[in-house]
Amino acid sequence: xxxxxxxxxxxxxxxxxxxxxxxxxxxxxxxxxxxxxxxxxxxxxxxxxxxxxxxxxxxxxxxxxxxxxxxxxxxxxxxxxxxxxxxxxxxxxxxxxxxxxxxxxxxxxxxxxxxxxxxxxxxxxxxxxxxxxxxxxxxxxx
Amino acid sequence: xxxxxxxxxxxxxxxxxxxxxxxxxxxxxxxxxxxxxxxxxxxxxxxxxxxxxxxxxxxxxxxxxxxxxxxxxxxxxxxxxxxxxxxxxxxxxxxxxxxxxxxxxxxxxxxxxxxxxxxxxxxxxxxxxxxxxxxxxxxxxxxxxxxxxxxxxxxxxxxxxxxxxxxxxxxxxxxxxxxxxxxxxxxxxxxxxxxxxxxxxxxxxxxxxxxxxxxxxxxxxxxxxxxxxxxxxxxxxxxxxxxxxxxxxxxxxxxxxxxxxxxxxxxxxxxxxxxxxxxxxxxxxxxxxxxxxxxxxxxxxxxxxxxxxxxxxxxxxxxxxxxxxxxxxxxxxxxxxxxxxxxxxxxxxxxxxxxxxxxxxxxxxxxxxxxxxxxxxxxxxxxxxxxxxxxxxxxxxxxxxxxxxxxxxxxxxxxxxxxxxxxxxxxxxxxxxxxxxxxxxxxxxxxxxxxxxxxxxxxxxxxxxxxxxxxxxxxxxxxxxxxxxxxxxxxxxxxxxxxxxxxxxxxxxxxxxxxxxxxxxxxxxxxxxxxxxxxxxxxxxxxxxxxxxxxxxxxxxxxxxxxxxxxxxxxxxxxxxxxxxxxxxxxxxxxxxxxxxxxxxxxxxxxxxxxxxxxxxxxxxxxxxxxxxxxxxxxxxxxxxxxxxxx
Numbered sequence: 001x002x003x004x005x006x007x008x009x010x011x012x013x014x015x016x017x018x019x020x021x022x023x024x025x026x027x028x029x030x031x032x033x034x035x036x037x038x039x040x041x042x043x044x045x046x047x048x049x050x051x052x053x054x055x056x057x058x059x060x061x062x063x064x065x066x067x068x069x070x071x072x073x074x075x076x077x078x079x080x081x082x083x084x085x086x087x088x089x090x091x092x093x094x095x096x097x098x099x100x101x102x103x104x105x106x107x108x109x110x111x112x113x114x115x116x117x118x119x120x121x122x123x124x125x126x127x128x129x130x131x132x133x134x135x136x137x138x139x140x141x142x
Numbered sequence: 143x144x145x146x147x148x149x150x151x152x153x154x155x156x157x158x159x160x161x162x163x164x165x166x167x168x169x170x171x172x173x174x175x176x177x178x179x180x181x182x183x184x185x186x187x188x189x190x191x192x193x194x195x196x197x198x199x200x201x202x203x204x205x206x207x208x209x210x211x212x213x214x215x216x217x218x219x220x221x222x223x224x225x226x227x228x229x230x231x232x233x234x235x236x237x238x239x240x241x242x243x244x245x246x247x248x249x250x251x252x253x254x255x256x257x258x259x260x261x262x263x264x265x266x267x268x269x270x271x272x273x274x275x276x277x278x279x280x281x282x283x284x285x286x287x288x289x290x291x292x293x294x295x296x297x298x299x300x301x302x303x304x305x306x307x308x309x310x311x312x313x314x315x316x317x318x319x320x321x322x323x324x325x326x327x328x329x330x331x332x333x334x335x336x337x338x339x340x341x342x343x344x345x346x347x348x349x350x351x352x353x354x355x356x357x358x359x360x361x362x363x364x365x366x367x368x369x370x371x372x373x374x375x376x377x378x379x380x381x382x383x384x385x386x387x388x389x390x391x392x393x394x395x396x397x398x399x400x401x402x403x404x405x406x407x408x409x410x411x412x413x414x415x416x417x418x419x420x421x422x423x424x425x426x427x428x429x430x431x432x433x434x435x436x437x438x439x440x441x442x443x444x445x446x447x448x449x450x451x452x453x454x455x456x457x458x459x460x461x462x463x464x465x466x467x468x469x470x471x472x473x474x475x476x477x478x479x480x481x482x483x484x485x486x487x488x489x490x491x492x493x494x495x496x497x498x499x500x501x502x503x504x505x506x507x508x509x510x511x512x513x514x515x516x517x518x519x520x521x522x523x524x525x526x527x528x529x530x531x532x533x534x535x536x537x538x539x540x541x542x543x544x545x546x547x548x549x550x551x552x553x554x555x556x557x558x559x560x561x562x563x564x565x566x567x568x569x570x571x572x573x574x575x576x577x578x579x580x581x582x583x584x585x586x587x588x589x590x591x592x593x594x595x596x597x598x599x600x601x602x603x604x605x606x607x608x609x610x611x612x613x614x615x616x617x618x619x620x621x622x623x624x625x626x627x628x629x630x631x632x633x634x635x636x637x638x639x640x641x642x643x644x645x646x647x648x649x650x651x652x653x654x655x656x657x658x659x660x661x662x663x664x665x666x667x668x669x670x671x672x673x674x675x676x677x678x679x680x681x682x683x684x685x686x687x688x689x690x691x692x693x694x695x696x697x698x699x700x701x702x703x704x705x706x707x708x709x710x711x712x713x714x715x716x717x718x719x720x721x722x723x724x725x726x727x728x729x730x731x732x733x734x735x736x737x738x739x740x741x742x743x744x745x746x747x748x749x750x751x752x753x754x755x756x757x758x759x760x761x762x763x764x765x766x767x768x769x770x771x772x773x774x775x776x777x778x779x780x781x782x783x784x785x786x787x788x789x
Contacts, residue, residue, distance in 0.1 A: 017372060021207065022609050024347070027375040028203030029611070030236055035379070041406065044415040045507035048516075050406070050614060054236040057406075057614040059503045061510070064609055 004065035012070035080134035087139035151229035153200035154615035159287030232262035266393030273389035279310035445473035467652030490628035494620030513599035525555030551595040553745035683732030731785030742774035
């Protein structure tokens with residue numbers, strides 16, 4: 001996965017930086033193999049986005065972030081990107097209303113989820129969630 | 143003894159604030175030889191020595207890729223100063239320490255300045271000075287640009303280091319790469335580089351320039367360099383992390399992050415981000431144009447009285463030169479000083495708080511569509527002060543395509559020199575809607591600028607785009623001191639212009655309008671010139687006085703005001719009647735068309751000369767003149783056409 005594909009709120013580990021005219025600047029800023037990057041938020045039009053590297057906020061366009069090969073950290077997997085398996089909800093990226101809505105599905109921080117064939121189960125009940133909502137639910141492997 | 147000091151640091155670590163603290167307002171701006179980056183220098187006397195400080199462009203690395211990085215690197219590499227001062231951010235030190243390691247590989251006469259120490263203390267972060275001194279082998283000083291803490295200590299240290307206080311040379315080990323580095327060092331001829339280890343490291347990192355210099359002497363497979371170019375920074379960062387682990391203790395940084403994130407959440411919000419940007423810009427202009435207006439009015443009153451006072455001494459050509467030429471001409475422009483300083487005061491606040499990069503971030507997508515980037519957005523923003531400073535700041539842009547695009551688009555940014563014209567015309571024609579009319583002009587200006595950037599890129603560069611990697615610094619409460627220095631540095635340029643170009647232009651305008659018939663304006667040289675071009679501008683509803691003033695405005699746009707007030711003032715000998723006459727000579731629609739024409743028509747001499755000096759080619763100058771005149775004529779004509787249908 002390249003950095004521009006990592007959803008907002010997720011944390012990723014850098015695998016590789018491909019050669020480009022901005023490679024040295026990225027390295028100097030601290031985007032080096034094994035460093036941790038947090039996708040902080042996106043601009044009003046979705047591109048560029050702000051990333052946290054060490055404690056600095058750096059904005060990168062999608063075209064630039066696509067030079068950086070990354071993998072999702074185990075504790076910050078968005079539901080939208082979770083492969084089949086058992087998970088625990090670690091955080092919600094939405095505001096008060098989103099949390100309330102999730103609570104109405106019986107979901108809160110610490111709830112266990114199972115992903116099977118791309119479908120989401122909670123206490124053996126299938127839950128229907130849109131792609132946008134799935135992006136806002138962060139999981140770690142149970 | 144004169145001690146030269148180079149200030150080095152990442153962008154946004156408060157380098158400029160430390161510079162201001164060191165030298166005060168005694169600073170001047172020149173050019174780096176051969177390239178197009180401005181060189182900011184200043185000097186101060188400390189005990190018996192003169193400390194000469196050079197503020198180097200901010201950078202993350204000494205591997206040169208952009209012009210800014212190259213200037214800093216080349217200065218330190220080829221003409222090392224007596225003392226190099228690295229300004230680090232106490233709260234987020236990682237990137238600063240990375241640059242410091244690179245710097246120590248280059249020079250050993252370095253002082254580490256841990257800036258923003260007051261903020262770090264407030265957050266409960268503890269930094270062990272002695273650990274830092276031990277690991278880097280150099281003197282360390284804690285400073286706060288805000289309170290002035292540590293500045294005297296820094297000056298003392300600068301003197302001590304320049305006098306030869308020895309620092310311990312620390313070698314940062316690159317593990318498995320050391321053999322390779324040694325081998326390259328051996329292959330470098332003695333006469334090429336004195337610091338071979340630095341050159342060897344830069345060679346391995348893939349620095350283009352060093353690689354070109356050494357490629358004939360060294361034969362190493364590309365795949366090894368490819369690997370090392372990532373490995374070297376990675377090892378450097380592991381040194382950084384170890385040092386931070388040893389030197390830092392106390393609270394983590396979560397608190398500050400939350401506050402920052404909350405402010406960012408609002409200011410760069412998906413829906414509110416752009417409206418907030420527009421609102422902030424609107425407030426800046428409201429402040430500049432409406433709130434400080436009484437001050438301008440008072441100055442205006444003083445200057446009119448001075449002119450009347452001089453005329454009371456008699457009626458000859460010398461008195462007329464003084465009263466109508468010098469005092470009215472220069473004075474008519476000087477009354478706008480409060481507005482211009484207010485504008486830079488407001489921009490200074492935006493810059494100091496850290497909002498400007500957010501503004502760039504929020505609009506980047508739009509700018510990107512116009513083939514510009516956030517960085518050029520900031521350059522263009524400077525154009526609201528003066529197009530010359532805007533064109534000069536494009537030097538920081540690493541990409542040639544973007545530089546040309548920005549340079550040719552920036553004359554359409556409505557500079558402060560046009561402001562006097564807008565203010566005069568709006569106060570005559572649109573007094574009730576002053577703020578709104580001005581706002582519409584600025585919107586107009588932004589649209590045409592964006593279009594021009596896009597058009598230039600499409601026309602000359604086939605639409606290729608430009609990279610952007612930008613830091614969003616944490617929000618800071620601005621200090622009055624820094625804002626005032628910022629305001630003075632930018633604003634005093636305007637006074638300088640008023641004193642030189644405008645002074646000369648006022649005398650020429652006076653000469654052309656006084657002779658050959660001793661003040662009879664209708665038969666003056668100026669009138670003949672104006673009447674000559676009047677037919678071209680007739681369809682826009684401009685008379686020969688307006689045409690003449692536009693002609694003179696080419697020397698500097700604010701001259702339009704002085705020439706108009708002279709062209710009309712000559713007939714009646716007082717400013718308020720001149721205003722009345724102007725309002726009778728044009729319709730409201732034509733007045734608005736005139737405002738748009740002044741905004742768009744060809745750039746002033748100073749701007750044209752900086753286009754020439756920045757691009758190095760007359761081709762772009764001619765393009766700019768012809769293109770802008772065509773654009774100005776078309777839009778003004780459209781306004782007259784459409785306006786006459788509606789009103």
